Amino acid sequence: MYTLFQNIALVTMDPEKPLLQNAFLGISDRKIAWIGTAPPPERPDLVVNGQNKVALPGFFNTHTHLAMGVFRGFADEYDLDTWLREHIWPAEAKLTYEAVRAANTLSLAEGIAAGTVSFTDMYFGEPGLAELCLSVGVMGNLSNGATCFSEQYVPQQDRAWRETIELADHYHNREGLIKADVGLHAEYTSNPQVWQVVAALAAERGLNMHVHLSETRPEHDNCVKKYGMTPTALLDSYGIFGTRTTAAHGVFVTEQDMELLRARDVTVAHDPSGNLKLASGVMNLPRLRQKGVRVALATDSACATNTNEMYYDLKLTAILHSGLAGDPTLVSAADSLQMATVAGAYAQGREAESGMLRVGFDADLQVLDLDKPHLLPCHDLISNIVYAARPSDVCMTLCKGKTLYKEGEWLTLDIERAKREMVEIAVKTIRE
């Protein structure tokens, strides 16, 4: 099957050929087979008119808890500690696997319709999410973050450990969609025994690591008080960053922490709207970038930020740091888009096949409809995508060449059922 988009604008994120107008984009099975301003030699099976449309790489949401979509609007306007301990954790204790599956389905649908092709998720019920991703045709780097609130950590008694082993044994690299990541919830919800175990597991199996890091001031300060080291230095001393790591938040990292993150090639997942809403603070993105630390974008959970759509954080990233520093040149629209695409693909270990539009890469992309009042005129495509576009401007999302979403329809999942089950199964479970 050869599909050809013609007369389409392309924002490839490939430094060699970044922008094309009136272009041809050929997709053969899973792969991008042609990019150019002349048509390909092959005869296409299907031609798609790309007039007034732009194709760009799909987004990589590098820190999510998709199942927490069930808590959207459930407990707003609390600080992280109160929010977690008094509201989220008690309600979470009621969640069943069925409820998690229902919430995951609708969150995936929401993200896909807003151009996301891959999710770095941490929660429980992740083998179920792996099945869901395979059935829907979307990518997932999946983990259940290990925790330990007692003296002794017995991995086999920890659901997170058991799910990680199940993901690694049965789902890792399935259909090029799923990656089993090793999850560590955070320094403050675990202990040195856990760090040793999870670091050894990641090293032994060659799996990526996903961890929450220095999200709040108290978390950071308490760690220094307790261990005499910052969370970054402490976790590093236990080998947590020994394999490719995504560290969410990094709001309170020190200069030395930044150097360590850079040396260990850690990607920091930046979710400015979640950090703002929970009043955690603002990550020093300009300084991290100056220090050479890779930063990717994320929404965090829809109970923290009330959305699984990347477009809000895409714009916020491009304006927030300029505003705070009084310097509009610090983070450009192109920088923000790079973090949502290329950097995210690297964080997930998918940079050799995804994250940009390039011949030979997987066809993981989104198409935006530019024929909208709020997207005219178009002096600069990237400016319009980052500063002016809305999630609802996405008219197509493709992953591995397969169309997952097209003009209001989800082609690989039953959206009416997903909406119904969010209410009748997931929400009902937490209210009981």
Ligand SMILES: [Zn+2]
């Ligand atoms: Zn999180």
